[in-house]
Amino acid sequence: MIVKSAEELAKKQREISIAEFFEKNRHLLGFDNPRRALLTAVKEAVDNALDACEEARVLPEVNVELIQLEETRFRMVVEDNGPGIIKKQVPKIFGKLLYGSKFHKLSATRGQQGIGISAAVLYAQLTTGKPATIISKTGKDNPAYQLKLKINTQTNEPQILEEAEIPWEGKEHGTRIEIDFEGSYMKGRQSVDEYLKETAIVNPHVTIIYTNPEATQLLFPRAMEELPPEPREIKPHPYGVELGRLLKMLEITSAKTLQQFLTEEFVRVGPGTAQQICQNAALLPNTKPKQVSREMVEKLHKGIQATKIIAPPTDSISPIGADQLEKGLRKEVNAEFYCSTTRPPEVYRGNPFIIEASIAFGGEQDAESTVRIMRFANRVPLLYQQGACAITQAIQATAWRSYGLQQSKNSLPAGPCTLVVHMTSVWVPFTSESKEALAHYPEIMKEIKLALQECGRKLSLFVNKKRRIKEESKKRSYIEKYIPHVAEALQEITKVSAEEKKKLEENLYELLEHTRGELEELTVENPEYDEEFAKIGAEEEDSEQEKEQEKPEKKEKQKKLIE
Amino acid sequence: MAKKETPQENVQVVKKIVDIAEDMRLTIKNQKQPQLKIPLRALSNVEYDANEGYFKLLKNIKARTLTASTIKTFAQTLRMMALSKQLVETNDIATKREAYYVSKNWGEARFLEQPESDTVMDDFEAMMKVNREQIGFIPEEKGGDIAGELVVIDKDQETGKELRIDCTKFGSGAYSVPSSCEHLKFETKAKFVLAIETAGMFERLNKHLYWKKANCILISMGGVPTRACRRFVRMLADAQKLPVLVFCDSDPYGFFSIYRTLKVGSGNAAHINEFFCVPQAKFLGVTPQDIIDYKLPTHPLKEVDYKKIKDVIKNDPFCKQSKEWQKALEQMAKMKVRAEQQALAAWGLNFVIDKYLPDKLNNPKTWLP
Numbered sequence: 001m002i003v004k005s006a007e008e009l010a011k012k013q014r015e016i017s018i019a020e021f022f023e024k025n026r027h028l029l030g031f032d033n034p035r036r037a038l039l040t041a042v043k044e045a046v047d048n049a050l051d052a053c054e055e056a057r058v059l060p061e062v063n064v065e066l067i068q069l070e071e072t073r074f075r076m077v078v079e080d081n082g083p084g085i086i087k088k089q090v091p092k093i094f095g096k097l098l099y100g101s102k103f104h105k106l107s108a109t110r111g112q113q114g115i116g117i118s119a120a121v122l123y124a125q126l127t128t129g130k131p132a133t134i135i136s137k138t139g140k141d142n143p144a145y146q147l148k149l150k151i152n153t154q155t156n157e158p159q160i161l162e163e164a165e166i167p168w169e170g171k172e173h174g175t176r177i178e179i180d181f182e183g184s185y186m187k188g189r190q191s192v193d194e195y196l197k198e199t200a201i202v203n204p205h206v207t208i209i210y211t212n213p214e215a216t217q218l219l220f221p222r223a224m225e226e227l228p229p230e231p232r233e234i235k236p237h238p239y240g241v242e243l244g245r246l247l248k249m250l251e252i253t254s255a256k257t258l259q260q261f262l263t264e265e266f267v268r269v270g271p272g273t274a275q276q277i278c279q280n281a282a283l284l285p286n287t288k289p290k291q292v293s294r295e296m297v298e299k300l301h302k303g304i305q306a307t308k309i310i311a312p313p314t315d316s317i318s319p320i321g322a323d324q325l326e327k328g329l330r331k332e333v334n335a336e337f338y339c340s341t342t343r344p345p346e347v348y349r350g351n352p353f354i355i356e357a358s359i360a361f362g363g364e365q366d367a368e369s370t371v372r373i374m375r376f377a378n379r380v381p382l383l384y385q386q387g388a389c390a391i392t393q394a395i396q397a398t399a400w401r402s403y404g405l406q407q408s409k410n411s412l413p414a415g416p417c418t419l420v421v422h423m424t425s426v427w428v429p430f431t432s433e434s435k436e437a438l439a440h441y442p443e444i445m446k447e448i449k450l451a452l453q454e455c456g457r458k459l460s461l462f463v464n465k466k467r468r469i470k471e472e473s474k475k476r477s478y479i480e481k482y483i484p485h486v487a488e489a490l491q492e493i494t495k496v497s498a499e500e501k502k503k504l505e506e507n508l509y510e511l512l513e514h515t516r517g518e519l520e521e522l523t524v525e526n527p528e529y530d531e532e533f534a535k536i537g538a539e540e541e542d543s544e545q546e547k548e549q550e551k552p553e554k555k556e557k558q559k560k561l562i563e
Numbered sequence: 564m565a566k567k568e569t570p571q572e573n574v575q576v577v578k579k580i581v582d583i584a585e586d587m588r589l590t591i592k593n594q595k596q597p598q599l600k601i602p603l604r605a606l607s608n609v610e611y612d613a614n615e616g617y618f619k620l621l622k623n624i625k626a627r628t629l630t631a632s633t634i635k636t637f638a639q640t641l642r643m644m645a646l647s648k649q650l651v652e653t654n655d656i657a658t659k660r661e662a663y664y665v666s667k668n669w670g671e672a673r674f675l676e677q678p679e680s681d682t683v684m685d686d687f688e689a690m691m692k693v694n695r696e697q698i699g700f701i702p703e704e705k706g707g708d709i710a711g712e713l714v715v716i717d718k719d720q721e722t723g724k725e726l727r728i729d730c731t732k733f734g735s736g737a738y739s740v741p742s743s744c745e746h747l748k749f750e751t752k753a754k755f756v757l758a759i760e761t762a763g764m765f766e767r768l769n770k771h772l773y774w775k776k777a778n779c780i781l782i783s784m785g786g787v788p789t790r791a792c793r794r795f796v797r798m799l800a801d802a803q804k805l806p807v808l809v810f811c812d813s814d815p816y817g818f819f820s821i822y823r824t825l826k827v828g829s830g831n832a833a834h835i836n837e838f839f840c841v842p843q844a845k846f847l848g849v850t851p852q853d854i855i856d857y858k859l860p861t862h863p864l865k866e867v868d869y870k871k872i873k874d875v876i877k878n879d880p881f882c883k884q885s886k887e888w889q890k891a892l893e894q895m896a897k898m899k900v901r902a903e904q905q906a907l908a909a910w911g912l913n914f915v916i917d918k919y920l921p922d923k924l925n926n927p928k929t930w931l932p
Contacts, residue, residue, distance in 0.1 A: 475631040482638040485672040486629075489641030493584035493648055507591050512631055 018097050019153040022119060023126060029119045030434030034072060035190070036384065037123060038183035040434065041076055042066070042192050044116035045177055046199065047380060049080035050206060051109045052175065056083035057227060061207040064196065066185065068213040073128065074183040079176040084138035087145055094121055094134055094177065095149045095158025106351070106426040108231040108317045110380050115433060120179060122151050127182035131161050135176040137168050144168035185213045187539040190383045194537025196220065198374060198381035201328035202320055202422060218536065223327070229318040234426060235267040237312040238277070238304045240350025247297050250289045258292065258300075259285035268310045280306040314345030314352040317424050320379065325358045325420060329374075330528035333418050336362030336466075339458040340420075343451045348443035353425030355444070357451035359459055362466075363526075365416035371395075371405065373412070375438075376422040382436050389437035391421045394448035403456035404463030417459075421448055476513075483508045573651045576697055580648045583690070584641070591629075599627040599640060601686045606830030611880040616826075616842025618880065620833040638672045639683050647687065650699025656743075658703050659684060689834040694790070696743040707792035708737035708762070710769045711780035713799075716748035717741075730780070737769065737783070740795045747795070749802050751780065756800060758782045758844070760811040760821055764904045764915070773916055777924070780805075788825045790832070793839045796825070800843055807841050808930075810920075813849035814864075814901035815871040815892070819879060822846050827881050846931035847923050851895040854902045856929075857919065860909050861900035872896050887931055 022029060030040035046062055053060035058081060065077040085093060097118045121132040137144035148162040187193060196210050200220035205227055208220040241249070255261035262274035269277070278285045281303025283296060292300070319342045326340040340358035347353070365372070375382040375391045386392050392412070400406075400413035407413040429439040438444065483505055491501040590597040602608065603625050609618040629637050646665055650657055657665065663680040666673045674680040688695045695701070709715075713730040715738065730738045741747075757779050759765045765783035768774070774781050780799070784792055800807050809825060811817035826844040828836025854861060872892050875882050882888050895901070907915045923929060 479631050479634060481671045482634040485638035485669065486634065486641055489638065489645045490584050490588050492645040493581055493641070494588055496588065504588060504591060507594060511591065511594055511596060512629070512634070 017154055017156045019122060019151055019156040022097060022115075022122065023153055026119075026123060026126075028433045029115060029123075030384070030436065031119070031123045034182055034184035035186050037181065038066070038074060038076075038185060039190065039192050039195055039383065041120040041123065041179065041181060041183070042078070043195060043380070044111075044120050045076065045078035046196070046208075047110040048117050049078060049082060049175070050199075050203065050379075051111055052082035052085075053080055054227060054230070055109075057230065058082060059205060059207075059222065059225065059227060060203075061209070063209045064192075065211040066192065066213045068185065069180065072182050072184060073180060074185065074213065075178065075180045077176065077178045079174060081171075081174045084136045084142075084173045084175055086138060087136075090134055090136055090145075090147055091149055091158035091160055094118055094132060094147075095151050095160075097122070097151070097156055106236055106316075107233040108378050108424050108426055110378050117177070118151065120181075121149070122153070124179035124181040125150050128180045130180045133178040135166070135168060137171055137173050137175075140172045144171070187537065189537055191537055193218070195381055195383055197332070197533065197536045198376070198383075199379075201332055201374075202325070202376050202379045202381070204324055204328060224324075228320075231318065231426075232316040234312065234316040234352075235265060237268060237347075237350030238262075238266050238307075238309055239347075240427075241266075241301075241304070243297060243301050246301055247294065250292050250297065253289050255289055257285060258283060258287040258289060261289050267312050273307065273309055277303045277307045279303075311347045312350060312352050314347075314354075316426055317345065317352055317354055319354045319356050319424055320422060322356065322358070325356055325422065327528060329358050329360050329418065329420055330526055331530045332534050333360040333365065334363045334526055334529040334531075334534065335360035335365060335416075335418070337459065337462040339455050339462075341451050341454040343447050343454075346443060346447050348425075348429075348441045351425055351427045353423060353428075353444065353447070355447040355451045356420075356422040356424075357448070357455050358420040359455040360418040360420075361459055361462065362416050365418065367416040368414065370412040370414045371417040371419050374418065374420045376420070377428045377430075377435070377438060378424050379422070380435075382438075384434070385431070385437040388431055390440045390445055391423075391438055391448055393440060394445045395419060395421075395452060397445070398449050398452045398456065400456065403460040405459075419452070421451070423448075479509070479512045483512070573654065573697075576651050576691070576693065577648055579691060580644050580651075580698075584644065587641075596629050598629070599637065599686075599690065601625045601627065602689045602692075602834050604685065604689055604831050604833060606878060606880070609828075609830050609833045609836070609880055611827060611884050613884060615837075617840035618828045618830065618833055618836045620836070635672065636683065639666070639669075639674065639680075640687055642666065642669050642672055643680075643683050643687050647698045647700070651697075656696075656699055656701050658701055660703055662700055685831070692834050694835040694838060696745070701742045702790065707740045707785060707788065707795070708765060708783040709740060709780065709795075710737045710765070711774035712751060712753050712778070713738075713780050714750040716750065718746060735770070737765075740791050742791045744791060744795045744798060747798065749799050751799075751803050751805075752778070753780045753803075753805065754778045756780045756782060756796060756805050756807045757847075758784055758788070758796060758807060758809045758825060759904075760784055760786070760809075760817055761904060764810070767912075768916065771913065771916055773920070776916070777920065784821065784825070787820050790835075790839050793825055793828075793841060796844075797838070797841045800841060807844040808847040808924075809844055810847050810904065811849065812901070812903045813851060813854055813859075813895070814903075815868050815875065815895070817849075818846070818888070818892070819871065819875045819882065823879070823881055845927075848919070848929070849902055849904060849906075850929065850931055851891050851898060852929065853923075854898065854900065857907065857910070859902040859906040861898075861902045861906070864895070864899050864901055868901065869896065885932060891931055 031037040049062045050060050061081045063079040067075040069075055097115055131148040131150045134147045135144055143165045146164050146166045150159045152159045196208055200208055204223040207222045210218045249265055253261050255264050259274050262269045275285055281299045322340040322342045326338050338360050343355045345352050345354050396410055396412055405413040405415040431437045431439050487501050487505045587597040602620055603623040608621045608623040612619045627633050659681055663674055663677040666680055684700055709730050711730055715728040717726045719726045762783050762785050768781055809822050811821050825841050828840040907919050
């Protein structure tokens, strides 16, 4: 065996740039297969567009176009009417991973990490070698400028290939991105079509114009002319801050003392609480932040946990609203019964959050299969990794049988039902960077379950009423079935005339129907339902991927059944 | 062959059926909900009448009002009444099973299983306060076997002439009690009737002509006595003023399912107990005390036996008025054992004939009331 020296090995040891890392691990960002890559690219671009518009308080209008260039090559164009991006910032926003405005603040926006759109640019560059084309305009009097850029994967820095000022007729402000990449377009529940439709459901203030690769234009017009309240940025709550973050915050703070640091950098910490924290951490309040050692930070972290601090303010997040959520669902599902609920704000790890849920039951939905689940986080539809999501697990852990659905132990309920769950928070905890599944925090699970139970109780009222009516009409058919027998037997015994017998039957009808009173009626009227709308994404699932994903789950279920 | 004209005794039954139906028709015409009033057929609705010696029906009535949920039973009961009227008018009969099959012509009102039609029939019978033979329905079950010096006077089915049946002339077989015995007459010189629980014991006593030796009439009940059997024993005992002695296993079932039903009737058929009981019956054995006195081989009591003892002491109106029976049951519960009639064979196959029965007959103090 040849023994290698440390020096030799050192030749191969070098820094890995974040861009290089994701180049190799693109599945972490949702670019693991061509179909999903197409969705992820659209999703990142649309999320950014909507965030930008809302931040600038502009009613969003987003134009999405997918053009099939070759069998497996697509061009994506996403254009918004947002505020535009100043020239200096464009390269970094689109050409540098982990660069963004949202990571360091806490507010309920769609994007969080500053990875998404630059990852899409990187993916395009990897699969086609082509640069991304960005056009942005910040105002009526400003010119639009066009950039072609790539990402230098070694340095994680943008590389501008072309830049020019161009006219952008008819556009006051906005941003447009165009990239070519490898992809695969399929319909179904995990398609771009479905994603945009669901986005429209939970964002009634948004207009989306979508041209799919088949050159069909789908228009999702806005249903309300009001923007949701502006998400307010809040400072972190001490309970939610991890040790590493605390260290970093102490490094960059401008505060002069520990006391000042605590009161200025955190929410819900006044002078009294700050003193209390220092006391519990056995640190002096007038310690200079720069002089706090790692050991001291650890003490401080423990001190925070030992101190009683009021929960963070919850007015920084705004729900979609039970009514709006239900209205969107009515458009999508033609059911007999709808209900929805918005839970009061709660807190996990110092982050305020709100859970909303909605149920559509009966109607045209399949009564035999498991329920359909629609998951949303900060108004973004989650289409992948359903099995790994806290929402799915909370649904499984809820006892649906008492609400009139079928359910075997520890599995999803079955019945003609659609369940919608939305979580909004200043920081949504995802299980991975591709942001498709919520992490299983007990506080979140508990709230989801409570929201589902609230809806479930209303559902059981309806299911019971339906059953009552069914029984009642069964009884009525009973009446009709047996009245002739009663009359005939009486005639046989008493030998009355046929005419008398007929009268007897009439009397019996009157007598029995009368005592039963009016038949309760269940009228189903849903003017909101839009058949064309509902069809989008409801086409046959043709994805192999999907089936493979479900297999292990099924096996597990079978195992459980055997046990 | 059934005769076409209605016999006189049946006219009353027909009138009663028509009255009920007519009353119901008028109620419906007046836009009121008709009711079927049926006496509650359960042990909780009887009392033991010590003077008359049988279970008497109390006044609890189950009123079934015509509503959507009762209309099926209503239709079936009325259909059953119409069938009964037709049977009685033509002096025909139908077994319970046949009545069930007749219902198959009733379309939606047909019975799916025979227990359903039996219940409707029993309710109708209780409503009429007559026994079901009088409304044209007969049971499937056999009445019981008879051996001994008894002449039963029946009618020839074909000619209607008197038919004399000598119960000593059946050799190793026996005379079988008919399902309806209202028309029978008797001639006998026997001193008493011995009603026996098991067919096996009956066979042994018949084989050795015990009826001749003891000058008695042997009746095999084959478990809980049927209505026909009870009626036959009652008529025979009444007509010939004979005492009735009962010979059963020594267990709660023998005491309170077989003996009690023969003597005072059942809760389920309380409306007709008056005719289907044998108040003069006495329990000869095997008593719990006999188990001790004759050192009989035993079996331990089972859970169901203890349950039955407890239930009888608490709820059975006949037991509640009888100190002796309460004592006997408590004694058995304490002994924790039961014994069968055949256990006497442990002392020799004919011990029962040579020793046990003569002993017991000479010692009425060892009987139970």
